[in-house]
Amino acid sequence: MARVGGGDVEIGGLPAPAGDPRRRVVAADDSLDDDGKPRRTGTVWTASAHVITAVIGSGVLSLPWSVAQLGWVAGPVTLLLFAIITYYTSVLLGDCYRSEDAVTGKRNYTYMEAVGSLLGKGQVWFCGLCQYVNLIGTAIGYTITASISAAALYKANCFHSKGHSADCGVYTTMYMVVFGISQIVFSQLPNLHEMAWLSILAAVMSFSYATIGVGLSLAQTITGPTGKTTIGGTQIGVDVTSAQKIWLTLQALGNIAFAYSYSMVLIEIQDTVKAPPAENKTMRKANLMGVSTTTAFYMLCGCLGYSAFGNDAPGNMLTGFGFYEPYWLIDFANVCIVVHLVGAYQVYCQPIYAAVESWAAGRWPDSEFVVRQYHPFSGKFSLNMFRLVWRTAFVIVSTVLAISLPFFNDILGLLGALGFWPLTVYFPVEMYISQSKMKKYSGKWVALQTLSFACFAVTVAVTVASIQGITQSLKNYVPFKTKL
Template identity: 75%
Template structure:
C-alpha cells in the first residue's frame, strides 16, 4: 500500500483533507506529509490538453453544421470563456482558507465537502463519477471507431474502392479494453505525466491533420452546402429534428470542453511555490486557449468542407481512400491519445474506491499489501491484488457498455449535458460564493446565479435531446451484428 493511499484513506472518503505544518526547506515531503509534488505549468497543461482535446473534437464539424455559421462559432467561444472562468474559481478552492498555507483538498469532492458541506458531496459524487464512467465508455467507442477506420482504409487501398470493407467495432473495443487493463495498474495520477504528454502530442497531431484535410477540401473541393443557420428545415431535417439536433450539438460542444471534474486532481500534482492556484490558472489559460484554437479550426473548416452533411466523426468523413496513409496516421494518433486520456479520467475513480476500501478494511492484506515486481533504482513497480482485480473489473464493465451502446454523437452529447452544468458551473460558482462570502442579491451574486441558471437550462435541453437520439439509434442497432 503506497503512502498516498494510506494518507488519503484517512480522509478522502470522509471529505476531510489531511494536513501537517509545512516542512523545513529541503524536505522531500510537502506540507501534508506526502511526497513532494513536482508538477509544473507544462505538465498540468499537458494533462488539461489530454483531457480536453479528446473525442469531442471529432464531432465539432457536425455540431457547427447543426447550429450554422453564426451560432456555431459563437457557442464555441462562449463555452471556452465559461470553462476558463469557472476553472479559475475552482482552482482557488484547492486549498481551504489561505490559498498558500490552507489545508489541501485532494479531490473535487474534498473541495465540495470543505466549502458546501457533506450533504452536497453525494450529489457531486454522483455527477462526477457518472461523467467519468461515461467518458471511459465514450473513449472506448471513439478508439474502436478510429481503429476500424484504419482497417477500412487499408482494405480499400488494397482491394479497391468497391470492396466490402465493413468491420465489426466490437473486436476493437475488446482490444482497447485489454490495453487499458494493463495501463490501469499504474498506481496513481503522478505516474501518468509521461503518458499525458504523449497523449497531448497525439491529440494535437490528429487535430492538425483534420484541420489540414478540411482546408485542402475547402480549397480544392468538392464542398458541401453551408448556411447561416446550419441544417435546413424541410431540405435536410424536419423542424422537430432541427431542434433536437441543435440541442444535442450544444451537448457535444459542452463535452468537448469537459475536464473540470479532474481539475483538482490535476492541481494536486503541481509543486509550490508559487501557489498551486496561480500555476493552475496559467495552465488552464494555456490549455483552454490551445484547445479553443483547434476547436474553432476543426468546427469551422470542417463545416466549410462538408457543409450541412458534416459527419459525426470528422475524420471518417474524408473517406478511407487517398491519402490513406495520412488517414491511418491520424486515426492511430486518436487511438494512442485515448489510451492516455482514458487513464486521466479513470484514475480519480480508481483512487476514490481504493481509498474508501483502505479506510474500511485497513488491516486486510488483500486491499493494502503491495507485491513488488520491479525493484530497480530508477524503475519500481508493485502489484496490489485488490487494485488488480477491481480495476480490471471496471475496464471490463465499461467495455461491455460500449459494445451495447456504440452511439458516438448521442453518447458525447449526453455526457456533455450531464457533466457541464453541475461540475463546470454550479459547484465552482457556489464554492466561490461561499469562499468570498458574497451576499445574496448583490449584483455579483445575481450575475453568478444567472450564469448558473442559463447553463442549467442548456444542459437540461442537451440531455433530453441526447436521450432522444439514443432511443432512435437503438431502434436500428443490433449488438455484435451491426458493422461500421
C-alpha cells in the first residue's frame, strides 16, 4: 500500500525511490527535506558521535599487542599512517554523497547507490558483496566481543567474593543470548535518524573504557613492574620464531588498519546530516573530529599499554591487569564495553536493515504486512510487522552464528582484510576520480592510484596472515564449549 502524506509518497514507511511515478514532493511542507524524505536534523556533533561509535570498538584494547609486534618506531608510525589514509579517503567518499556535484547533485542514500551513480551498475554487486559481508561479520564479531566482556565482569566479581584460587571459569553462550535479546529490542528503532542518542551514549562509553585502559597503563608504567620493550617489538629467538614474527607483524598491521575502517557506513551517516551547510563540508569536519579523537586514544592505549606490558602485551589490555584489583574499575570498564557495543552493533546493522526493507517495499508495495506502520505508543515511534519479524530473525541468526563460531574474530579479520582495500580505498578513489573528471595519468591521478595499489598489497598480505590465524584456531576448536 502506497501512502500519500504531506507531499511525499511513502512505500513501507520509506520514501519512494527517485524517479518513481508515485513520488511527489511539495517543498512547502517543512517536515520534509528537498527530496521528500523526513527532514534531516544531524549536525557535526551527531555525525561525529556516529563516526566515533563506528570506529572505536573494543579492538582498541588490542592495540598494545599490535604495537608490541611492531615496536616503538613502526607501531606509532603505522597508527598515524592509517589515520591519515582513513581521513583522506573518507573526505573523498563524503564528496560522493551527491552525484556529479558534491553540493547540488542528486543524493546517494547508500554506499551502493554512490557506486552505481558514479561508476556504473557493473561495480555495484562487488561493492554490495564487500559491504554487507563486512557488516554482517561485524555484527557477529561484536556479539562475541560483548559476551567476553560480560563474562569478564562475572569472573572479576567471582574472584573478589570467592578468592583468587576459586574456579570462576564461565561459558560465554548465555551472555551472547542476552546481548542478542537486547539487540532485538534496539533493532526496532527505524533508522539512524532515531539513534543519535544511542550513538552519543556509545561514544561516551568508548571514551570511558579507553580512558580506564590508559589510566591503568600509565599507573603501571610509573609504579611497575613493566615489561621489556624494544625498538623493533617482539624479538626473534627470544619472544617468537622468525616465522611467527612475520605472521604476527602482518596480523598487527591488519588490526591497526581495520581498526580505523568505517567507510561502509559513512554514506549512511552523512545521510542524517541537515543542509545547509553542504553535507560534505559538515561530514569533513565530523571525519576530522572522529578520526583525530580516535587516533589520540589509539596512540595512548597502544603506546602506554606497550610501555606497561612490553613484548608480552596481552590481546586485551584490560585482562592483562588481571580480574582482581581494582576489580570495581575493571567491572566498570567492561560494562562500558558492552554498552558501547550495543550502540555500535546498531550503527553497523542499520544499512543492512534499510537495504532489505527498501527492497521488500518495492517488491510488495500493496502488502500491509510490509508497508503498514503502527503507532502503539501514540508518539513518533512506529512499529512495522515486516521490520519486527525480519530484524528479529537477523539478530537471532547472527547470535546463533556467534555461539557456533566463537573464534569468529579470526574470520572477521579475514573479512576485514578482504573489505579494507575496496571499501576504504578503491571505491572512494575511483568515485572521486570519476566525479571530478580527473585526467588520466595526471600527477594527482598517479598519486591516488599508487595509494590504492599500496593498500591493495597490504590487504593481500594481511589476508594471508588471517588465513594462517584461522588455521591455528581450528586446531583447538570445540563447538559450543568456549569458556573464559
